[in-house]
Amino acid sequence: MTTPPALLIAGHGTRDTGGAEAFRAFVREVARRNPGLPVAGGFIELSPPPLTEAVAALAAEGVRRFAAVPLMLVAAGHAKGDIPAALARERQRHPGISCAYGRPLGPHPDLLRVLDRRLDEALGVADAGGAERRSARAETTVLLVGRGSTDPDANSEVFKAARLLWEGRGLAGVETAFVSLAAPDVPAGLERCRTLGARRIVVLPYFLFTGVLPDRVRDQAARWAADHPGTEVRTAGVIGPTDELASLVLARYREALTGDIRMNCDACVYRVALPGFEDRVGAPQQPHHHPDDPAHSHAHSHAHSHSPTHPRTPQNAHDDHAHTH
Structure with missing residues (x-):
């Protein structure tokens, strides 16, 4: 059986030993849940192991392709610049390896x-x-x-x-x-x-x-x-190493490998059942009018492909998505 591309989980790092160990334990748990998938984790700063060692360990195991997922909630400086730069350096250190880069996690x-x-x-x-x-x-x-x-x-x-x-x-x-x-x-x-x-x-x-x-x-x-x-x-407590977090990391891994990112539909009420909006799932975006501007007709444009009919009222006709004039 062909070994799939490896998963590299990239963490921020912390001076708190408990927090760093929680990350390392989470990486081990993701590996346990996915037998046959090479999984490694490393930090940008402050905590061992650094990303350099994590990539070196994968390369030593014969890994030539992997996807890196930033274990971060927002696309801040580390996710935007530091991790991609570190990965570029590792590609130079290990000729022949290639990597895809995933999105940060939230808000999901x-x-x-x-x-x-x-x-x-x-x-x-x-x-x-x-x-x-x-x-x-x-x-x-x-x-x-x-x-x-x-x-x-x-x-x-x-x-x-x-x-x-x-x-x-x-x-x-x-x-x-x-x-x-x-x-x-x-x-x-x-x-x-x-x-x-x-x-x-x-x-x-x-x-x-x-x-x-x-x-x-x-x-x-x-x-x-x-x-x-x-x-x-x-x-309240922090999010923690939950089942949801492990599943989301795998989703970002698969997304990075396929390149199937497109527009961010993580929180689209026409795809995901958010509290109070469950009736919207699967409904199409209908052409709509502006109650305050009846002289204009508007052609609704959106990159999603959803269907069945979802009737709209003047009160909710302009509450969902971008449109063109």
């Missing part, structure tokens, strides 16, 4: 579902009935906290994740903050929640594994809560 509906579970765990309603769960959520504002970057594009993806988390989940609101390099920081984000009327806030770290920065999020939230006893603050 599978990971949003994990965040949903972490929220329920923080609220103590993971095993509660539907009515109790809905009531707890209706009184809860979430502060989604990302790593933070000097790259505005990367920061904008955290805001996208926050919006997708808000949609259809019955929460009082979802706000966004960052633990480093970008504003608003965690205390400012909590203050915004309080100013908007939140009485209970769940701080939800948008991180894959434990580490220095998730610990900082928890510490900053605890200090702010101590100074504001009138506001209940709870901090």
Whole structure:
């Protein structure tokens, strides 16, 4: 049987030994789930093994083709520049090898579902009935906290994740903050929640594994809560090495090998059942009009290929996708 191209999982790295070991354990678990698939993992910085050693280990096993998946939630500097540069160097060091490069992970509906579970765990309603769960959520504002970057594009993806988390989940609101390099920081984000009327806030770290920065999020939230006893603050756990994460890494691996990326349909309600929008799955995008501009007709254009009919009303006629005039 022909051995498939290898999977190289590229991590950021952390000074936290527990977080680094969580990454290494996740790489081992992905390998265990996929017998026959060569799997290796390495870090860009701070933690062993470095990507250089991971690629060298694959090459020593006779691997000549692999796909690298950045185990990162947003396309920040490491995913955009450092990892591709490291892979280019490794191709020079190991003549004859080739690699494809996958997309970062989020925001993806599978990971949003994990965040949903972490929220329920923080609220103590993971095993509660539907009515109790809905009531707890209706009184809860979430502060989604990302790593933070000097790259505005990367920061904008955290805001996208926050919006997708808000949609259809019955929460009082979802706000966004960052633990480093970008504003608003965690205390400012909590203050915004309080100013908007939140009485209970769940701080939800948008991180894959434990580490220095998730610990900082928890510490900053605890200090702010101590100074504001009138506001209940709870901090949820990180995403962690879940089944959803392992499946998504394999999906990004296959996507990289086939080149079948096209437009980003990860969170398209016509392909994926998001909470409150399940009826849209499989429906086509119909030509539509603008209620406020009846003099113009609009031809709807979209790169998806979905069907059956989904009737539209004036209230929802202009709420889905880009169009051309």
